[in-house]
Amino acid sequence: IERLMTRFHLQEQHSAWSAFDKTRAIALIQSENNFSIGELANLLGLNHKTISDYLTLLVLSERSIATANEKKIPYAYVVAIGNVIRRVEDMNLRQNLENSLIDRIVNRVVTRSSEIEMFKKAIQVGGEKIIKKIIANPTLSANKAVADAGLSEELSNHRIIALARSLASSLTRGLKEKSNQTMTSHDEQTLNNLREAIDEYLTTSGGAGK
Numbered sequence: 001i002e003r004l005m006t007r008f009h010l011q012e013q014h015s016a017w018s019a020f021d022k023t024r025a026i027a028l029i030q031s032e033n034n035f036s037i038g039e040l041a042n043l044l045g046l047n048h049k050t051i052s053d054y055l056t057l058l059v060l061s062e063r064s065i066a067t068a069n070e071k072k073i074p075y076a077y078v079v080a081i082g083n084v085i086r087r088v089e090d091m092n093l094r095q096n097l098e099n100s101l102i103d104r105i106v107n108r109v110v111t112r113s114s115e116i117e118m119f120k121k122a123i124q125v126g127g128e129k130i131i132k133k134i135i136a137n138p139t140l141s142a143n144k145a146v147a148d149a150g151l152s153e154e155l156s157n158h159r160i161i162a163l164a165r166s167l168a169s170s171l172t173r174g175l176k177e178k179s180n181q182t183m184t185s186h187d188e189q190t191l192n193n194l195r196e197a198i199d200e201y202l203t204t205s206g207g208a209g210k
Contacts, residue, residue, distance in 0.1 A: 005029070008044065019075045020065050023057040030055075056082035061095060064102050073105055080116035084123065088131065096135045109139055118142035122149040160201070 008025050030040055041051045059082050060068075068078050081101045088094040101119065104110040119142050122130045126149035133148060134140055146155050174180060 005043070018069055019054065019078070020057060020069065023054045026051065026054050027058060053079045056086065058082075059086045061098060064098055067102055067106065071106055073102070074113065076113040077105055077110075077116060080113045080120070084116060084120045087120075087123070090128075093128065093131055093135070097131050100135050100138065103138060107138070110142065115142035118146050118155065121151060121155070122146045125149040125151055164198075 008022075008029065026040060026044070029035065029043070035043065037048060037051050037055070040046075041048045044051070056079055057065075060078065064078070064081070067073070081098060084101065085094050085098045088097060101110070101116060110116060119134060122142070122145040123134075126133075126145075130145055130149050134145060143152075146152055
């Protein structure tokens with residue numbers, strides 16, 4: 001184990017060491033010692049999610065790995081694809097879906113890792129029907145897949161809530177910095193309009209808090 005650990009940390013210093021190289025090294029350490037993800041995380045000084053993400057890459061095919069290395073596909077994208085395909089039991093569908101998602105990245109149909117997450121949500125709801133649509137139509141967007149799965153309203157709400165979190169954080173920071181001391185009457189009207197829109201969004205929602 002000490003030999004493997006030393007080699008792992010030495011290799012980490014080399015820029016040419018890819019995420020897939022690191023994944024194989026982590027998998028080797030795990031298999032030879034029967035470590036849990038938690039034990040690996042403590043041993044390698046990495047957090048639990050980081051270890052899980054690296055090991056997720058093990059589900060990818062050699063074709064995808066080669067393409068990811070050749071095209072320099074960002075790590076976040078390939079991890080997201082791994083999280084999508086590992087939930088597909090039919091191996092033929094899984095491979096075709098994996099190829100389709102990789103090709104979308106290469107062809108710039110997908111330009112953000114969050115779009116792969118959208119495909120995952122669509123598949124979770126729409127199942128095999130959505131998978132086959134994704135495979136059959138190389139230009140099918142994540143937004144269209146979500147719409148076909150009947151998730152457009154839910155996704156829109158998620159985006160609004162994410163924006164609300166960001167705004168709440170900005171307002172808190174602004175209060176600490178006393179940014180509101182420079183507000184104009186126009187600024188106040190803008191925030192009042194925002195407050196009214198939020199109130200209406202809440203009062204007309206179908207949330208559990210009612």
